Amino acid sequence: MKTQQADVVLITGASSGIGLTTAVYLAQKGYAVIGTSRSLARLSELQEQAKAKGLSVTPAELDVNSDEDVAAVVPELIARFGRIDALVNNAGYGLWGPLQGLSSEELRAQFETNVFAAFRMAKAVLPNMLERRHGTIINVSSVAGRVATPFNGAYVASKFALEGMSESLRQELWPYGICVAVVEPGLFRTDFYDESQVVGENALSPDLPYQAAVERYRRKHGNILRFSHDPIVVAKVIHKAIRSRNPASRYPVGIEAWLGVMGVRFIPSRIFQAMVRRSIM
Template sequence: MKTILITGASSGIGEATARHFQAQGWNVIATMRSADSTGELAALDNVHLARLDVTDPASIAAAVKQGIERFGRIDVLLNNAGYGAYGALEAFSMERIRRQFDTNVIGLLEVTKSVLPHMRENRSGTIINISSIGGQITFPLGTLYHGTKFAVEGLSEALHYELEPLGIRVRIVEPGMIRTNFGGSSFDFALDDSLPDYAPTAEAMGRVFSRLASSPSAPATVAEVIWGAANDSGDRLRFRAGPDAVALLDQRHQQDDATFIGGIKELMKP
């Protein structure tokens, strides 16, 4: 029986993926920042719950150790934990800037490094990193979030070369607009009343997201794509999740910068 370790499994994509893999007969190491956020996962067979905060190295090491002790091996790592910081760069303190990169990039690398010795010893394994359409295209006031997701795309592609000779595969999953708590606890928006120059762009960003997020996909949609990525035996690197992700990324790749960015600016208009 195979085993997957999932970060950020308390809700949204992480929880949906835990349920999907468990239903397919896998062992699941479902990790989350708070032990109080276990929800209904605790009642499922072959699910081990562990505290893991991607900004806390000790918790990462402990969760990986517990998972291996419980199930004997880790076949797939899903780096899912993350959140989005949006707003004018000037409105963010350096502490909040570092928190965004520590969570979405440094934390992902720390978890990956913790699992790699085990996978390297077994000469097998798959690492799946959750990126976003925002890892290849950008929206207004997304300097921090898009910066982290572009980083995830680059580091994942480089790791693909690095780990393939060792029998370890790397996959990138790029969701579009998903019905999760991204706009709630997983969203950090900085708005500073002392910076009114950015107010029109903030209003425009609201219009962009309202138009793009009119029909978000369910987290289960991403879970199914993750399942496909975990079980794909080929050398495919990127997997899109959601019809909007397919359409927007196709559009981005078919257009030059001026044309695509012009389209985003059109969305920003009242």
């Protein structure tokens, strides 16, 4: 176990949900935590929760989608803290809608936040980690990074891409003492499915043939969401991955994530896809 090493942790998208919960949890565990958001004002909840527990978390305004922002802010934080021991690429959102109804711009924006931002952030912290031959990068993916579901194609594509990139990065960095791992949450109670979710502009167009299927999907998905869990479970898994000297490549979190991962692995794909379709549309 690395108890003393991973002490400065930078978490993106720490203004709500999994990022916020992880930031407070890691601060409780004694880490120096930097939590980022596109807006400092949105980090007030994080600061209040930390303060209520007698903890302090450093807020940082950072747009992970901007090369300029990352190039300016991350080195500043490294200079201030002396190092970044762990980076948690958590910022992300879901673009919802049948693929046929999405525009290329919407798909690009989805990849910008869920894939390119993680790439950009990793590049920003790597020189410091490589210099010290030490560090951990956790990419928050999803069970959707392994199991494709209808009407989430853009999100699924972005998380599959994030997982592939993480696996290559993991192999490239292993010889230099830097660990890369992916965390794959199932269903967790955050802003993800309401405030943060982006519905494609033409996703519900009457010109598309999916109306009835979308209705069924919405009804079933609404029922499934009632089983979502407290994001503290994800925070604990992220902590486990950060303090491990030899983290696993992937950490599914939650029973539905495990079922998905096992299903896609062991059930013939034609049967498994029919099961997925039937359960949610």
